[in-house]
Amino acid sequence: MKHLPLSLVFLFTKLCFAQSEIPQNIKTSFTGTWFYEDNFHTNTIIIMFEKGKDYATFKDIGTGEAPTETLRAKVKGHLLVVPAQREKNDEIEMEIVKGKLHLRTRPAIWGRDGTILNNKSDHWAKRIFKRVKN
Structure with a gap:
């Protein structure tokens, strides 16, 4: 009985800090x-998913x-989203x-203080890519 509370604490901790798993259909598509x-x-x-990570690696060659x-x-x-980073990239959706x-x-659009200003623009530049290989 002494081990039951310890086991419950361990299980609860593991559940709280577990990374969310990306669905397989998202990974394959x-x-x-x-x-x-x-x-x-x-x-x-190139888009790839590493085991145990909750994000995709997006390489723009x-x-x-x-x-x-x-x-x-x-x-x-059903989207992959890359948030905007100052002096690195714009907002990206795939x-x-x-x-x-x-x-x-x-x-x-960045403010002087380094925060992103509220961009309500619906102007998205769009490109359609074809798969070369998996």
């Missing part, structure tokens, strides 16, 4: 190398001329529609 191309521009991105940018994307419903990755970006 987003994981892979994605490619975008138009007349004047190409872009390659771009055209390969500049260094790769690596960001963390959180799962929000969604899979009919096997293609729809990547939307919205410019972040």
